[in-house]
Amino acid sequence: MKAEDILNNTDPEELRNILRRLEQKLAGSLRPPPNTIVSANPRLFPMTEFRESRAVDSQGRLRMIMSAVDLFEQFGIHAYLAGFDAAGAPQIWLSADDGSLKAAGGEITLDDVGIFIQNNQTSAFSFGDASNNRNLIFLASSLSNSLVIANLVPGGNAGIVLQLKLADNSSPKLFWQESASDASVAQLDLATGANGVNLIARSTATTQAFSVWGGKDGKETVFNEDSFDIDFRIEGATDANLFKLDAGLDGIGIGGAAESGMKVKVTGDLKVTGKIVGKKWLPFGVYAAINPITATGQIPYGASIDRTMTLIKWSQAIYVVGTNNGTHYWRLQLVRWPDSVAVDEINTSSASPDTATLLTDTAFDISSVGAADVGLYVHPIKVGTPGNLYVFGPALEVSE
Numbered sequence: 001m002k003a004e005d006i007l008n009n010t011d012p013e014e015l016r017n018i019l020r021r022l023e024q025k026l027a028g029s030l031r032p033p034p035n036t037i038v039s040a041n042p043r044l045f046p047m048t049e050f051r052e053s054r055a056v057d058s059q060g061r062l063r064m065i066m067s068a069v070d071l072f073e074q075f076g077i078h079a080y081l082a083g084f085d086a087a088g089a090p091q092i093w094l095s096a097d098d099g100s101l102k103a104a105g106g107e108i109t110l111d112d113v114g115i116f117i118q119n120n121q122t123s124a125f126s127f128g129d130a131s132n133n134r135n136l137i138f139l140a141s142s143l144s145n146s147l148v149i150a151n152l153v154p155g156g157n158a159g160i161v162l163q164l165k166l167a168d169n170s171s172p173k174l175f176w177q178e179s180a181s182d183a184s185v186a187q188l189d190l191a192t193g194a195n196g197v198n199l200i201a202r203s204t205a206t207t208q209a210f211s212v213w214g215g216k217d218g219k220e221t222v223f224n225e226d227s228f229d230i231d232f233r234i235e236g237a238t239d240a241n242l243f244k245l246d247a248g249l250d251g252i253g254i255g256g257a258a259e260s261g262m263k264v265k266v267t268g269d270l271k272v273t274g275k276i277v278g279k280k281w282l283p284f285g286v287y288a289a290i291n292p293i294t295a296t297g298q299i300p301y302g303a304s305i306d307r308t309m310t311l312i313k314w315s316q317a318i319y320v321v322g323t324n325n326g327t328h329y330w331r332l333q334l335v336r337w338p339d340s341v342a343v344d345e346i347n348t349s350s351a352s353p354d355t356a357t358l359l360t361d362t363a364f365d366i367s368s369v370g371a372a373d374v375g376l377y378v379h380p381i382k383v384g385t386p387g388n389l390y391v392f393g394p395a396l397e398v399s400e
Contacts, residue, residue: 077106117141129153170194241267282309282376282396292321292388293330293380300391302337302377308370309398314344316359316378316394322387324353330389331381332359334396336366336373343369343376353387 078096085091092103100111107118117123124140133153140148151160159177166172175189190197196216201209203226213219224230229248236242244253251258256267282303293300314334324330329349333342343366351357369376378394 077102124148166193168194172197282398292390294388296380296382299377299379301394302375303396304375305369305373306371307400308368309400310368311343311364311366311396311398313360313362313397314346314364314394315397316346317356317392318348318351318359319356319390320348320351320353320387321390322353324348324351324386328384328386330386331383332391333379333381334394335377335379336369337375337377339373341366342379347383348386348389 077090077093081092081094082090083092089105091105092101094101098111100109102109104123107123109116109118115125117125124135124138126135126138128134129136136152138148138150140150142148149160151158159175162174163171170193172193173191175187175191177187177189179185179187190199192215196219197214198219199212203209208222208225210223210225212221223232224247231247232245233241234243239255241253241256244258246253246258249258249260251260251262252264253259254264254266254268256265259265291300316332318330318332320330326349329347331345331347334344335342344361344364346359346361348357348359351359376396378391380389380391
Protein backbone atom coordinates (compact mmCIF):
# COMPACT_ATOMS: atom_id res chain seq x y z
CA MET A 1 0.00 0.00 0.00
CA LYS A 2 1.42 3.33 -1.05
CA ALA A 3 2.07 5.79 1.77
CA GLU A 4 0.07 9.02 1.77
CA ASP A 5 1.95 12.18 0.70
CA ILE A 6 1.39 14.24 3.86
CA LEU A 7 3.41 17.27 2.81
CA ASN A 8 1.63 17.68 -0.55
CA ASN A 9 -1.83 16.98 0.85
CA THR A 10 -1.62 19.25 3.94
CA ASP A 11 -2.76 22.88 3.96
CA PRO A 12 0.27 25.23 3.99
CA GLU A 13 -1.08 27.19 6.97
CA GLU A 14 -1.44 24.00 8.99
CA LEU A 15 2.12 23.02 8.09
CA ARG A 16 3.37 26.35 9.37
CA ASN A 17 1.53 25.78 12.67
CA ILE A 18 3.09 22.30 13.00
CA LEU A 19 6.55 23.72 12.45
CA ARG A 20 5.91 26.49 15.01
CA ARG A 21 4.87 23.93 17.63
CA LEU A 22 7.99 21.85 16.90
CA GLU A 23 10.18 24.94 17.40
CA GLN A 24 8.49 25.65 20.75
CA LYS A 25 9.01 22.08 21.94
CA LEU A 26 12.67 22.14 20.86
CA ALA A 27 13.21 25.45 22.69
CA GLY A 28 11.57 23.97 25.78
CA SER A 29 13.85 20.94 25.77
CA LEU A 30 16.90 23.24 25.72
CA ARG A 31 15.79 25.32 28.75
CA PRO A 32 17.29 24.64 32.19
CA PRO A 33 15.28 22.24 34.35
CA PRO A 34 12.51 23.75 36.53
CA ASN A 35 14.60 23.75 39.70
CA THR A 36 17.17 25.91 37.90
CA ILE A 37 14.58 28.29 36.46
CA VAL A 38 12.96 28.76 39.86
CA SER A 39 15.98 28.25 42.04
CA ALA A 40 14.46 30.33 44.86
CA ASN A 41 11.43 28.06 45.14
CA PRO A 42 11.92 24.54 43.70
CA ARG A 43 8.42 23.50 44.84
CA LEU A 44 6.76 25.81 42.30
CA PHE A 45 6.56 22.91 39.85
CA PRO A 46 4.74 20.76 38.80
CA MET A 47 2.07 23.08 37.48
CA THR A 48 -0.31 22.90 34.54
CA GLU A 49 0.28 25.36 31.69
CA PHE A 50 -2.10 25.69 28.77
CA ARG A 51 -0.22 28.37 26.80
CA GLU A 52 3.35 29.25 27.77
CA SER A 53 5.06 32.61 27.76
CA ARG A 54 7.86 32.76 30.36
CA ALA A 55 10.26 35.54 31.25
CA VAL A 56 13.56 34.50 32.86
CA ASP A 57 16.00 36.95 34.48
CA SER A 58 19.80 36.83 34.31
CA GLN A 59 19.91 34.52 37.33
CA GLY A 60 17.51 32.06 35.80
CA ARG A 61 14.60 32.93 38.14
CA LEU A 62 11.08 32.87 36.80
CA ARG A 63 9.63 36.41 37.07
CA MET A 64 6.42 36.35 35.08
CA ILE A 65 4.10 33.72 33.72
CA MET A 66 1.62 35.11 31.18
CA SER A 67 -0.49 32.04 30.59
CA ALA A 68 -3.29 29.99 32.02
CA VAL A 69 -1.50 28.71 35.14
CA ASP A 70 -2.70 26.49 37.96
CA LEU A 71 -0.79 27.41 41.15
CA PHE A 72 -3.28 25.82 43.48
CA GLU A 73 -1.05 22.97 44.71
CA GLN A 74 1.64 25.39 45.93
CA PHE A 75 -0.22 28.66 46.73
CA GLY A 76 -3.93 27.87 46.56
CA ILE A 77 -4.68 30.14 43.59
CA HIS A 78 -5.76 29.87 39.94
CA ALA A 79 -4.41 32.71 37.80
CA TYR A 80 -4.15 34.03 34.25
CA LEU A 81 -1.43 36.54 35.12
CA ALA A 82 1.06 35.96 37.90
CA GLY A 83 4.09 37.94 39.04
CA PHE A 84 6.58 36.55 41.56
CA ASP A 85 9.09 38.01 43.96
CA ALA A 86 12.74 36.94 44.24
CA ALA A 87 11.75 34.12 46.61
CA GLY A 88 9.34 32.67 44.05
CA ALA A 89 6.14 33.63 45.92
CA PRO A 90 3.33 35.15 43.81
CA GLN A 91 2.80 38.87 44.56
CA ILE A 92 0.33 39.93 41.87
CA TRP A 93 -2.07 37.90 39.76
CA LEU A 94 -5.33 38.03 37.83
CA SER A 95 -7.61 35.48 39.45
CA ALA A 96 -9.01 32.78 37.18
CA ASP A 97 -11.80 32.21 39.74
CA ASP A 98 -13.55 35.60 39.91
CA GLY A 99 -11.58 37.91 37.62
CA SER A 100 -10.27 40.02 40.51
CA LEU A 101 -6.78 41.51 40.55
CA LYS A 102 -4.70 40.53 43.58
CA ALA A 103 -1.65 42.45 44.77
CA ALA A 104 0.79 42.48 47.69
CA GLY A 105 0.64 38.71 47.98
CA GLY A 106 -3.15 38.72 48.03
CA GLU A 107 -3.62 41.40 50.72
CA ILE A 108 -5.08 43.89 48.19
CA THR A 109 -8.06 42.97 46.02
CA LEU A 110 -9.49 45.00 43.13
CA ASP A 111 -12.84 43.69 41.89
CA ASP A 112 -16.35 44.83 40.92
CA VAL A 113 -17.12 45.54 44.61
CA GLY A 114 -14.22 47.96 45.07
CA ILE A 115 -10.72 47.99 46.53
CA PHE A 116 -10.13 45.84 49.61
CA ILE A 117 -6.98 46.11 51.77
CA GLN A 118 -6.79 43.01 53.91
CA ASN A 119 -4.16 43.95 56.49
CA ASN A 120 -5.68 46.66 58.69
CA GLN A 121 -2.55 47.10 60.79
CA THR A 122 -0.02 48.30 58.24
CA SER A 123 -1.66 49.03 54.89
CA ALA A 124 -2.97 52.41 53.76
CA PHE A 125 -4.42 54.16 50.73
CA SER A 126 -2.02 57.08 50.35
CA PHE A 127 -1.57 60.18 48.18
CA GLY A 128 1.55 62.15 47.38
CA ASP A 129 1.91 65.62 48.87
CA ALA A 130 3.17 68.67 46.94
CA SER A 131 6.68 67.14 46.93
CA ASN A 132 5.27 63.71 46.06
CA ASN A 133 6.17 62.28 49.46
CA ARG A 134 4.41 59.05 50.31
CA ASN A 135 2.60 58.06 53.54
CA LEU A 136 1.88 61.62 54.73
CA ILE A 137 -1.65 61.92 53.32
CA PHE A 138 -3.57 58.66 53.58
CA LEU A 139 -6.59 56.58 54.53
CA ALA A 140 -5.94 53.61 56.80
CA SER A 141 -7.36 51.47 59.58
CA SER A 142 -5.77 50.87 62.95
CA LEU A 143 -5.32 47.94 65.31
CA SER A 144 -8.56 48.97 67.04
CA ASN A 145 -10.45 48.76 63.70
CA SER A 146 -10.93 52.55 63.55
CA LEU A 147 -10.73 54.49 60.28
CA VAL A 148 -7.82 56.93 60.06
CA ILE A 149 -7.96 59.94 57.74
CA ALA A 150 -4.59 61.61 58.09
CA ASN A 151 -2.69 64.60 56.74
CA LEU A 152 0.75 64.49 58.34
CA VAL A 153 2.43 67.09 56.15
CA PRO A 154 4.35 69.09 58.78
CA GLY A 155 3.93 72.83 59.24
CA GLY A 156 1.00 73.25 56.87
CA ASN A 157 -2.57 74.33 57.62
CA ALA A 158 -4.23 72.79 54.55
CA GLY A 159 -5.45 70.03 56.88
CA ILE A 160 -8.41 67.81 56.03
CA VAL A 161 -11.39 69.20 54.09
CA LEU A 162 -14.92 67.87 53.65
CA GLN A 163 -16.71 69.75 50.86
CA LEU A 164 -20.03 69.51 49.08
CA LYS A 165 -21.99 71.38 46.43
CA LEU A 166 -25.42 72.84 47.32
CA ALA A 167 -28.39 73.53 45.08
CA ASP A 168 -27.44 77.24 44.96
CA ASN A 169 -23.98 76.22 43.65
CA SER A 170 -22.25 77.29 46.88
CA SER A 171 -19.60 74.97 48.33
CA PRO A 172 -19.52 74.89 52.15
CA LYS A 173 -16.55 73.15 53.75
CA LEU A 174 -15.55 71.56 57.03
CA PHE A 175 -11.85 72.19 57.79
CA TRP A 176 -9.73 70.31 60.34
CA GLN A 177 -6.45 72.16 60.23
CA GLU A 178 -3.73 74.00 62.07
CA SER A 179 -4.76 77.55 62.92
CA ALA A 180 -3.28 80.11 60.55
CA SER A 181 -2.98 82.69 63.35
CA ASP A 182 -2.00 80.46 66.30
CA ALA A 183 0.80 78.03 65.63
CA SER A 184 0.40 74.44 66.88
CA VAL A 185 -3.31 75.02 67.57
CA ALA A 186 -5.78 72.59 66.00
CA GLN A 187 -8.80 74.37 64.51
CA LEU A 188 -12.15 72.97 63.39
CA ASP A 189 -13.68 75.46 60.97
CA LEU A 190 -17.14 75.16 59.39
CA ALA A 191 -17.65 77.40 56.36
CA THR A 192 -21.41 77.85 55.95
CA GLY A 193 -23.49 77.80 52.82
CA ALA A 194 -24.99 80.96 51.32
CA ASN A 195 -28.19 80.44 53.34
CA GLY A 196 -26.64 79.50 56.68
CA VAL A 197 -25.74 76.28 58.45
CA ASN A 198 -27.56 73.89 60.78
CA LEU A 199 -25.61 71.48 62.98
CA ILE A 200 -27.91 68.64 64.13
CA ALA A 201 -27.58 65.58 66.34
CA ARG A 202 -30.58 63.27 66.05
CA SER A 203 -31.73 60.77 68.67
CA THR A 204 -34.61 59.56 66.46
CA ALA A 205 -35.68 60.08 62.87
CA THR A 206 -37.97 62.95 63.89
CA THR A 207 -36.45 64.34 67.11
CA GLN A 208 -33.23 66.31 67.44
CA ALA A 209 -30.98 65.98 70.49
CA PHE A 210 -29.73 69.44 69.57
CA SER A 211 -29.95 71.80 66.63
CA VAL A 212 -27.54 74.73 66.30
CA TRP A 213 -28.27 77.36 63.66
CA GLY A 214 -26.01 80.03 62.23
CA GLY A 215 -26.15 82.59 59.42
CA LYS A 216 -29.93 82.52 58.99
CA ASP A 217 -32.78 84.60 60.49
CA GLY A 218 -35.94 83.15 61.93
CA LYS A 219 -34.42 79.89 63.22
CA GLU A 220 -34.03 78.49 66.73
CA THR A 221 -31.05 76.81 68.39
CA VAL A 222 -32.28 74.07 70.71
CA PHE A 223 -30.47 71.77 73.14
CA ASN A 224 -31.99 68.65 74.73
CA GLU A 225 -35.18 68.75 72.68
CA ASP A 226 -35.92 65.19 73.85
CA SER A 227 -36.20 66.51 77.45
CA PHE A 228 -33.72 64.04 78.91
CA ASP A 229 -32.27 64.63 82.38
CA ILE A 230 -29.00 66.01 81.00
CA ASP A 231 -27.29 68.81 82.93
CA PHE A 232 -25.25 71.59 81.33
CA ARG A 233 -22.36 73.15 83.22
CA ILE A 234 -19.81 75.90 82.50
CA GLU A 235 -16.75 76.20 84.73
CA GLY A 236 -14.88 79.37 85.51
CA ALA A 237 -11.18 79.65 86.31
CA THR A 238 -11.89 78.85 89.97
CA ASP A 239 -15.65 78.22 90.12
CA ALA A 240 -16.66 74.72 88.98
CA ASN A 241 -20.34 75.73 88.93
CA LEU A 242 -20.13 79.22 87.48
CA PHE A 243 -23.22 78.33 85.44
CA LYS A 244 -25.14 75.09 85.90
CA LEU A 245 -28.41 74.10 84.27
CA ASP A 246 -29.99 71.24 86.22
CA ALA A 247 -32.43 69.50 83.86
CA GLY A 248 -33.92 67.33 86.61
CA LEU A 249 -34.80 70.39 88.73
CA ASP A 250 -35.74 72.54 85.73
CA GLY A 251 -33.59 75.24 87.27
CA ILE A 252 -30.35 77.17 86.87
CA GLY A 253 -27.65 77.66 89.45
CA ILE A 254 -25.16 80.51 89.15
CA GLY A 255 -22.11 80.14 91.35
CA GLY A 256 -23.52 76.93 92.84
CA ALA A 257 -26.15 74.24 92.47
CA ALA A 258 -29.70 74.91 91.33
CA GLU A 259 -32.49 74.75 93.92
CA SER A 260 -35.73 72.80 93.65
CA GLY A 261 -38.72 75.04 92.96
CA MET A 262 -36.53 77.96 91.83
CA LYS A 263 -35.83 78.77 88.21
CA VAL A 264 -32.62 80.64 89.13
CA LYS A 265 -30.51 80.52 92.27
CA VAL A 266 -27.47 82.79 92.65
CA THR A 267 -24.76 81.81 95.12
CA GLY A 268 -22.64 84.91 95.61
CA ASP A 269 -23.08 88.62 94.98
CA LEU A 270 -25.43 89.84 92.27
CA LYS A 271 -25.20 93.28 90.67
CA VAL A 272 -28.00 94.63 88.46
CA THR A 273 -27.51 97.89 86.56
CA GLY A 274 -30.95 97.90 84.91
CA LYS A 275 -34.39 97.30 86.33
CA ILE A 276 -35.62 93.82 87.17
CA VAL A 277 -38.84 93.14 85.32
CA GLY A 278 -41.12 90.51 86.80
CA LYS A 279 -42.77 89.76 90.12
CA LYS A 280 -42.02 92.30 92.88
CA TRP A 281 -43.65 93.94 95.87
CA LEU A 282 -45.40 97.32 95.72
CA PRO A 283 -44.37 99.27 98.83
CA PHE A 284 -47.10 100.85 100.95
CA GLY A 285 -46.48 103.74 103.30
CA VAL A 286 -48.45 104.90 106.34
CA TYR A 287 -51.39 106.99 105.15
CA ALA A 288 -52.56 108.13 108.61
CA ALA A 289 -51.25 107.19 112.06
CA ILE A 290 -54.47 105.60 113.31
CA ASN A 291 -53.88 102.62 115.52
CA PRO A 292 -56.12 100.87 116.30
CA ILE A 293 -58.86 101.39 113.66
CA THR A 294 -62.19 101.97 115.30
CA ALA A 295 -64.43 103.24 112.47
CA THR A 296 -65.10 102.95 108.74
CA GLY A 297 -62.95 105.14 106.50
CA GLN A 298 -59.90 105.39 108.73
CA ILE A 299 -57.32 104.72 105.97
CA PRO A 300 -54.10 103.22 107.34
CA TYR A 301 -51.89 102.66 104.26
CA GLY A 302 -51.45 103.85 100.66
CA ALA A 303 -49.04 103.35 97.70
CA SER A 304 -48.16 105.33 94.59
CA ILE A 305 -48.32 103.86 91.07
CA ASP A 306 -45.87 105.04 88.37
CA ARG A 307 -46.23 102.33 85.69
CA THR A 308 -48.52 99.53 84.55
CA MET A 309 -48.49 96.54 86.90
CA THR A 310 -50.36 93.23 87.01
CA LEU A 311 -51.71 92.39 90.47
CA ILE A 312 -50.76 88.88 91.61
CA LYS A 313 -51.29 88.47 95.36
CA TRP A 314 -52.45 90.61 98.32
CA SER A 315 -51.23 89.51 101.77
CA GLN A 316 -52.63 91.38 104.80
CA ALA A 317 -51.85 90.80 108.51
CA ILE A 318 -54.68 91.77 110.93
CA TYR A 319 -55.57 91.57 114.66
CA VAL A 320 -59.14 92.09 115.96
CA VAL A 321 -59.63 92.76 119.68
CA GLY A 322 -62.53 91.09 121.48
CA THR A 323 -65.34 90.45 118.98
CA ASN A 324 -64.85 89.09 115.45
CA ASN A 325 -67.21 86.58 113.78
CA GLY A 326 -69.53 86.07 110.80
CA THR A 327 -71.85 88.87 111.99
CA HIS A 328 -69.43 91.39 113.43
CA TYR A 329 -66.23 91.79 111.37
CA TRP A 330 -64.15 94.20 109.24
CA ARG A 331 -64.09 94.48 105.42
CA LEU A 332 -60.79 95.67 103.92
CA GLN A 333 -60.87 97.03 100.38
CA LEU A 334 -57.89 97.76 98.10
CA VAL A 335 -59.10 100.92 96.39
CA ARG A 336 -57.77 102.71 93.30
CA TRP A 337 -57.18 106.45 93.65
CA PRO A 338 -58.42 109.02 92.72
CA ASP A 339 -61.51 107.32 91.19
CA SER A 340 -62.17 105.28 94.39
CA VAL A 341 -62.81 101.98 92.55
CA ALA A 342 -62.20 98.83 94.59
CA VAL A 343 -59.85 96.38 92.85
CA ASP A 344 -60.03 93.71 95.59
CA GLU A 345 -61.57 92.98 99.00
CA ILE A 346 -60.87 90.69 101.96
CA ASN A 347 -62.56 90.49 105.40
CA THR A 348 -61.76 89.35 108.92
CA SER A 349 -64.82 87.12 109.53
CA SER A 350 -62.80 83.87 109.35
CA ALA A 351 -60.12 85.04 111.78
CA SER A 352 -60.22 84.25 115.50
CA PRO A 353 -60.43 87.29 117.80
CA ASP A 354 -57.35 88.34 119.74
CA THR A 355 -55.19 86.37 117.26
CA ALA A 356 -52.70 87.67 114.73
CA THR A 357 -53.88 86.39 111.32
CA LEU A 358 -52.53 86.63 107.77
CA LEU A 359 -55.23 87.06 105.11
CA THR A 360 -54.38 86.50 101.42
CA ASP A 361 -56.19 86.82 98.11
CA THR A 362 -55.24 86.28 94.44
CA ALA A 363 -58.66 86.78 92.79
CA PHE A 364 -58.65 90.50 91.97
CA ASP A 365 -61.71 92.26 90.63
CA ILE A 366 -59.42 94.41 88.50
CA SER A 367 -56.26 92.57 87.44
CA SER A 368 -53.95 95.49 86.67
CA VAL A 369 -53.30 99.17 87.38
CA GLY A 370 -51.41 101.82 85.43
CA ALA A 371 -49.70 105.16 85.91
CA ALA A 372 -52.99 106.98 85.23
CA ASP A 373 -54.45 105.35 88.34
CA VAL A 374 -51.92 107.29 90.48
CA GLY A 375 -52.35 105.29 93.69
CA LEU A 376 -53.85 102.47 95.78
CA TYR A 377 -54.95 102.55 99.42
CA VAL A 378 -56.47 100.21 102.04
CA HIS A 379 -60.01 101.19 103.02
CA PRO A 380 -61.57 99.60 106.22
CA ILE A 381 -65.35 99.10 106.48
CA LYS A 382 -66.96 98.16 109.80
CA VAL A 383 -69.76 95.51 109.69
CA GLY A 384 -71.82 95.19 112.91
CA THR A 385 -69.88 95.89 116.12
CA PRO A 386 -66.55 94.09 115.88
CA GLY A 387 -63.65 94.91 118.18
CA ASN A 388 -60.93 97.40 117.32
CA LEU A 389 -58.77 96.45 114.26
CA TYR A 390 -55.01 96.50 114.07
CA VAL A 391 -53.75 96.46 110.45
CA PHE A 392 -50.13 95.81 109.52
CA GLY A 393 -48.51 97.02 106.30
CA PRO A 394 -49.97 95.20 103.27
CA ALA A 395 -47.77 93.15 100.91
CA LEU A 396 -48.89 93.45 97.30
CA GLU A 397 -47.08 91.18 94.80
CA VAL A 398 -47.08 92.54 91.26
CA SER A 399 -45.39 91.97 87.88
CA GLU A 400 -44.60 94.30 85.03
